[in-house]
Amino acid sequence: MKTDRWRRIQRVYHEALTRNPGTRHAYVAESCRDDPELADEVLDLLSARNDAAPLVGDTLRNTAQEALESFDHHARVGQQVGHYRITDVIGEGGMAVVYRAIRDDDQFDQQVAVKILKKGMDSVQIIERFRNERQTLANLSHPNIARLFDGGTTEDDMPYLVMEAIDGQPIDQFCDDRQLSVSQRLNLVMRVSAAVHHAHQNLVVHRDLKPSNILVTDNGQPKLLDFGIAKILTDNTSTTHVTQTTQRFMTPDYAAPEQIVGQPITTGTDVYALGVLTFQLLTGSRPFERSTLSQHDLENAIVENDPPKPSDVANERIRRTLRGDLDHIILKALRKEPHRRYTTADQLADDLQRYLAGLPVLAHKDTFRYRATKYFRRNKVVVSAIAAVTLSLVVGIFAARSQAIRARTSEANATRLAAAESVAKKEAQQEALKARRTSDFLKRVLLSPDPYRYGKNYRILDLLQSASEWIDDETADLPEVASEIHLAMGIVYRGLGEYPDALDHLDKAHEIRMQVFGDSSLEVAEAEHELADLAYRERQYDRAGELFEKALRVREKHLDPDDLQLAATRQGLAGIHFTQKAFGKAEEMFRRVLERQGMRSEDPSGYARTINNLATTLRELGRYDEAEPLYDEALRVRLENHGPDHYNVAVSLANIATLRALQKRYDAAAEHYTSAVAIMETQLDPDHPTIAIVLHKFGNALVEAQRFNEALPVLHRAIDIEGKNFREPHAQTADIICLLAKAYDALGRTDEAIKQYETALSIRRDALGLDHADTQELMDLLANR
Amino acid sequence: MTIQSMQRQMTEPSTSVESIYDELRALAARYMSRERTDHTLQPTALVHEAYLRLAKVDGAPSTSRAAFMACAATAIRRILIDHAKKRDALKRGGDRRRLMIETEHLPAPEASLDLLALHEQLDQLERMDRRMSRIVELRAFGGLTIAETADVLDVSTSTVERDWDFACSWLRTQIARGDSDED
Numbered sequence: 001m002k003t004d005r006w007r008r009i010q011r012v013y014h015e016a017l018t019r020n021p022g023t024r025h026a027y028v029a030e031s032c033r034d035d036p037e038l039a040d041e042v043l044d045l046l047s048a049r050n051d052a053a054p055l056v057g058d059t060l061r062n063t064a065q066e067a068l069e070s071f072d073h074h075a076r077v078g079q080q081v082g083h084y085r086i087t088d089v090i091g092e093g094g095m096a097v098v099y100r101a102i103r104d105d106d107q108f109d110q111q112v113a114v115k116i117l118k119k120g121m122d123s124v125q126i127i128e129r130f131r132n133e134r135q136t137l138a139n140l141s142h143p144n145i146a147r148l149f150d151g152g153t154t155e156d157d158m159p160y161l162v163m164e165a166i167d168g169q170p171i172d173q174f175c176d177d178r179q180l181s182v183s184q185r186l187n188l189v190m191r192v193s194a195a196v197h198h199a200h201q202n203l204v205v206h207r208d209l210k211p212s213n214i215l216v217t218d219n220g221q222p223k224l225l226d227f228g229i230a231k232i233l234t235d236n237t238s239t240t241h242v243t244q245t246t247q248r249f250m251t252p253d254y255a256a257p258e259q260i261v262g263q264p265i266t267t268g269t270d271v272y273a274l275g276v277l278t279f280q281l282l283t284g285s286r287p288f289e290r291s292t293l294s295q296h297d298l299e300n301a302i303v304e305n306d307p308p309k310p311s312d313v314a315n316e317r318i319r320r321t322l323r324g325d326l327d328h329i330i331l332k333a334l335r336k337e338p339h340r341r342y343t344t345a346d347q348l349a350d351d352l353q354r355y356l357a358g359l360p361v362l363a364h365k366d367t368f369r370y371r372a373t374k375y376f377r378r379n380k381v382v383v384s385a386i387a388a389v390t391l392s393l394v395v396g397i398f399a400a401r402s403q404a405i406r407a408r409t410s411e412a413n414a415t416r417l418a419a420a421e422s423v424a425k426k427e428a429q430q431e432a433l434k435a436r437r438t439s440d441f442l443k444r445v446l447l448s449p450d451p452y453r454y455g456k457n458y459r460i461l462d463l464l465q466s467a468s469e470w471i472d473d474e475t476a477d478l479p480e481v482a483s484e485i486h487l488a489m490g491i492v493y494r495g496l497g498e499y500p501d502a503l504d505h506l507d508k509a510h511e512i513r514m515q516v517f518g519d520s521s522l523e524v525a526e527a528e529h530e531l532a533d534l535a536y537r538e539r540q541y542d543r544a545g546e547l548f549e550k551a552l553r554v555r556e557k558h559l560d561p562d563d564l565q566l567a568a569t570r571q572g573l574a575g576i577h578f579t580q581k582a583f584g585k586a587e588e589m590f591r592r593v594l595e596r597q598g599m600r601s602e603d604p605s606g607y608a609r610t611i612n613n614l615a616t617t618l619r620e621l622g623r624y625d626e627a628e629p630l631y632d633e634a635l636r637v638r639l640e641n642h643g644p645d646h647y648n649v650a651v652s653l654a655n656i657a658t659l660r661a662l663q664k665r666y667d668a669a670a671e672h673y674t675s676a677v678a679i680m681e682t683q684l685d686p687d688h689p690t691i692a693i694v695l696h697k698f699g700n701a702l703v704e705a706q707r708f709n710e711a712l713p714v715l716h717r718a719i720d721i722e723g724k725n726f727r728e729p730h731a732q733t734a735d736i737i738c739l740l741a742k743a744y745d746a747l748g749r750t751d752e753a754i755k756q757y758e759t760a761l762s763i764r765r766d767a768l769g770l771d772h773a774d775t776q777e778l779m780d781l782l783a784n785r
Numbered sequence: 786m787t788i789q790s791m792q793r794q795m796t797e798p799s800t801s802v803e804s805i806y807d808e809l810r811a812l813a814a815r816y817m818s819r820e821r822t823d824h825t826l827q828p829t830a831l832v833h834e835a836y837l838r839l840a841k842v843d844g845a846p847s848t849s850r851a852a853f854m855a856c857a858a859t860a861i862r863r864i865l866i867d868h869a870k871k872r873d874a875l876k877r878g879g880d881r882r883r884l885m886i887e888t889e890h891l892p893a894p895e896a897s898l899d900l901l902a903l904h905e906q907l908d909q910l911e912r913m914d915r916r917m918s919r920i921v922e923l924r925a926f927g928g929l930t931i932a933e934t935a936d937v938l939d940v941s942t943s944t945v946e947r948d949w950d951f952a953c954s955w956l957r958t959q960i961a962r963g964d965s966d967e968d
Contacts, residue, residue: 006913010951017950041958048957049950 005038012042017049080104081114081160082152095126100165112149116160130159136227137161139202144195145224166223168215175281182321185281186352188222193274193349195224200267200345207265209273210254211280252295253286257303257336268338271345275333278352279307282322283314287334307334325355328363483512487527494534506531525554529569536572541579548573564603567596571610578613583620590614600637608637608648616655624663631656650679654694657701666705673698692721696736699743708743715740731774734763738778757782858927862904906959910952916940917948921956924949 012031016024024046032039076099079086084101090113091098101114117130137148150162169177171192175185192214199206206213206227213226252260256272259265280286287307288298310330311322329351335341342348342362351361490505510527517523532547548569555566574589593599593610600607615630635652642648657672673694680691695718702711715736722733741756757778764775911918916938923929923937931949935942 003913010947013951013954014947044958045951045954048961049954 009038009042009045012038013045016042016046076116079154081116081154082150082162084112084114084162086114096130101162111165113146113163113165114160115163116154117158127159130161133227134159134161136204137163140199140204140227142195142198142224144191144222145198164223166215166217166225168217168221168223170211171214171216171222171277172211172280174216182282182318182326183356186278186356188216188220189274189278189281190349190352192222192224192277193345193352195222196270196274196345197349199224199227200270205265205267206270206273207259208254209270209277211277214277252299252302255299255302256338258338260299260303266338267344268341271333271341271348272338274345274348275330275341278333279310279313279330282318282326282330283310285313287313303336307331325361325363329355329361332363479512479516483509483516483523483527486512487530490534491530494530494537499534499538502534503531506534520554520557522554522558525551525569526565529555529565529572532569532572536576536579541576545573545576545580548576562596562598564596567593567599571606574610574613578617581620583617586617587614587621590617604637604641605648608634608641608652611637612652612655615659619655619659619662624659627659631659645679645682647680647683650676650683653679654697658697661697661701661704664704666701666707669701670698670705670707670710673701687721687724689721689725692718692725692736695721696732696739699736699739703739703743703746706746708746711743712740715743731764731767734760734767734774737763754782754785858922858929862922862926902960903956906956909959910955914948917952920945920948921952 012028015031016027019027025043028039028042028046032042076086076097077088081101083103085104086099086101088100089097090100096115096117099114099116101112103110103112117126134148134151137145141147146166147164148161149164151160153159168174171188174180175188180188192209196206196209204227206224208226209224214222214224216222254273254276256269257263259269276286288301288305309322309327311319311324311327314322329348332351333341333348342351347362351363354361486505486509490502490509493499493502493505506527510524510531513521513523513527528547528551532544532551535541535544535547552566552569552573555563555569559566570589570593574586574593577583577586577589590610590613594607594614599610611630612634615627615634618624618627618630631652635649635656638646638648638652653672653676657669657676660666660669660672677691677694677698680688680694684690695714699711699715699718702708702714718736719733719740722730722736737756737760741753741760744750744753744756761775761778761782764772764778768775907918907921910921919938920934923934924931929937931942931945934949935945938945
């Protein structure tokens, strides 16, 4: 029954559509002035028309197809397949339907899963893949991989597999439903990794690892399913085809970059998926989420973007647990380049095991900072340092207070003996109590890790973290002790590279000392010096400079000119001046440091560093002749102290080489650069970015010396290293490429020169922008050729 | 689920709808069993082939082409609704912990259209505007083009276009309203 109202809504709707979109709203309001409700309805309809949802018709057609297929699936219920009778549909995948079935000969009451190829999917290639899965599973026998019992073809010639029926939940649901702890989740991942490793050892790559393919049974046993798109590594007969069909069925959520760009699949592909799985189980989200990205953007992100740190994504409660080792382990599994991930799934499992056991993890092995960190962590000296600082403090306070009490007691003896004695006794008892509590605190910090559980390599960082939580409560009435502990912990955290934690503690120490000792005290200066050091490491040079200067003023006023702490602050300030290119001020400060008596014998590496830095300052000021003997002296001291293969020796050699090049003594420069690089290659990762910097300077010297043929391999190597270190094009790389182009040009190899210039131009355009002078310069240069 | 039980659900069984229904089911099965990897089964193709087959069997179709199309669309609508109801029942009563779940490749149910809601709204539309609901049925379930729909209903193509446009917007608002009512 068409009502007038229904007709009117349609009339206004269609009329509005003939108008300019901008004026539709006004038109509807105007023509329905008498009936605002009707106007609203029309406006709703108009906005629904612009809805991004797919057309009703299109969606229906898809649903129709799905429904018709599903009729076929259900038609099999009750059918006999081999020895089994199908009882139910369990689920369906891209190419097959999985049914629940029971053995029909009454011999066993065994439930199985029967996977039957879908009708319409029985092309020659897909049947081959189905056979591939059967073959694959037949070769695998592992408690965490769903077992294959049988296989064959149905009466209507469809291939099928009979598999172990698994009563379980997808791994992500299992973890969440049971609210498993981080270590319980990691244990599951380790068992899955072991199953994947078993497959890898049998030359099978699963390629489609995701929670819905990993079910966990009631008794906590994970089971790997669906080797439908698995690849047998030695089999390269139908690789292209498999890749094509795979793409139709694969969701990109767990796909590795090489799967998206169609590069070769290796065991590393499964390691990546395990990385995504671990990320998801610990944080609740995947490194790249489909919900925030379109499929295209998601695929792009997987190939291009760095994944976030799991600890940055996780909720507050477990952030601290993830920070550090787990972040590193997961990110190592998620590297873009398959060869930079864990080589095997087993290694991932091992590293998780090491993490759970509190041992150093392999994921850090390739980063320099990590090595240093682990060194500190393992090094008991750090523990002793905290212990020593705090113990001496406790003893100090105790001694000082006791003396005061004794003094007061003796005074009192002279006058009101009895009364004073009881007061003094009380005070002494109180002091003793405080001291005992402080040492209890220390004991608790140092003894907190259970040596039976963690072994010898328990981690200082964990210990510090738990200690941090107690400090304030335990030392509420002893602010001096609290500030000392905060300072010590800040320094240790800084040494470990954990800057935010370091800042927390140093700030607290500074704040307490301002209240207790006052602004211009040596105690506050000490905290400011340490804060300045931290700011310097965090490249906040202005702040570092201000803090060093403030600490220096107090220390110069109160300390002996030869005092070590005073020299340290001067050293720090000199470094800031140098970094900020205030070379005159830097020179003065370095020279003041060197004024300290006995420095060369007491602290030879500090001494070598200081004269090296002074020499570089002079080199920057163009005073090469003054710099030369200082560099030589630094090298001499370093050779004496560290031997010929030390990294610092290489630094000295490189500095001398650069000075020689500036002095146009190119032979000597080349010789020193060569030695420096040779040492660095043994002491650092051969692709360490510092080596690229030295090679860049070396190449520059060779070009200046017009030794173009020699410059070519040096510069190519530098560019190669840069490429391995910077994922994004880097302006510095473009400088090296320009130098290479110049060398080619000078050799008359014009085509290669232009090619290099063009590469450099595109890098500068990306890194610096089109308007940058360096970019413009290259554009002009290329335009004039 | 048998054909008999599906037929029982039809409120007004008509012989032509039933025979078309059977024919469509049989056709669908044959389509599926063909060896083809690019199988995209479209209701349109089904409807056309069913029509040709029925015409051949009887020498001449017992009903007009227009009536046939209308019946075919209705039959497909019933097949789909029946499927959706079954699935819905499974979803509601179904155990979340199923044996093996490999359904990620299918269009996610929440992303696709809620068929049952559409079905109900179409019934409501039919009460207000019978022609418009037939247009939706023919276009959406029968897969007919604008021109075919106009031909079947004996109206102009511009009428079909206007009604189809309006009906899509209206169904969207109705279904969206249904969604928010649930909250």
